[in-house]
Amino acid sequence: xxxxxxxxxxxxxxxxxxxxxxxxxxxxxFMLDENGYRIAADAEFLNEAVIADLYxxxxxxxLIFRIPELNTVKISFPRKVAAGGLxxxxxxxxxQHVPLAMMVVPERLLxxxxxxxxxPAEGRP
Numbered sequence: 833x834x835x836x837x838x839x840x841x842x843x844x845x846x847x848x849x850x851x852x853x854x855x856x857x858x859x860x861x862f863m864l865d866e867n868g869y870r871i872a873a874d875a876e877f878l879n880e881a882v883i884a885d886l887y888x889x890x891x892x893x894x895l896i897f898r899i900p901e902l903n904t905v906k907i908s909f910p911r912k913v914a915a916g917g918l919x920x921x922x923x924x925x926x927x928q929h930v931p932l933a934m935m936v937v938p939e940r941l942l943x944x945x946x947x948x949x950x951x952p953a954e955g956r957p
Contacts, residue, residue, distance in 0.1 A: 833853035838942060840878075843868030849928035852908055854915040857925045859907040859932055867883070867943045869903040874941055883907055886931050 841847055845862040852858040863869040889909045896907040913919045917924035921938060922928065 836846050837936045840872060840935045840937060841869075843871055843937070844933070847929045847933035849932075850884055851911075851915050851923075851925050851926045856908055857928060859929055861905045861907075861932070863903040863905075865903060869900060869905070870903040871937055871941045873898045873900070876903065877938060877941060878907075878935070882935075883909065883932075887928075922926065 833918040839914070840861065843864055845864055847859070847861050849857060849859045861872045863872050878896070880894040880896060883889070883894045887909065889912075893909050896909045897908075899906065911925075915923055915925075
């Protein structure tokens, strides 16, 4: 039996998306510990271009805030349509976190086996 690849959610308490007013979407990754934060904050793994590709937005509009004191990375970008507008299909952006949470963590960022790591794969969103 093969082990499934480790994803960002495996190293997080929570990965969530929500409105940041009617015109912006915000994602927050609350990582379990410093190892998880190191993964989420890695600028090669998670950057404006990666988010732009993942969510089909302009990379120039993506804002990323790395907050080491809280083991948190916050990402914001403009919504494609205003919250509650005629074409809005997800008023609260409640399900938008899944592509981010399911990003496969590169082998180079995985902690050593002896290191304390996250919850098992069954805890994925």
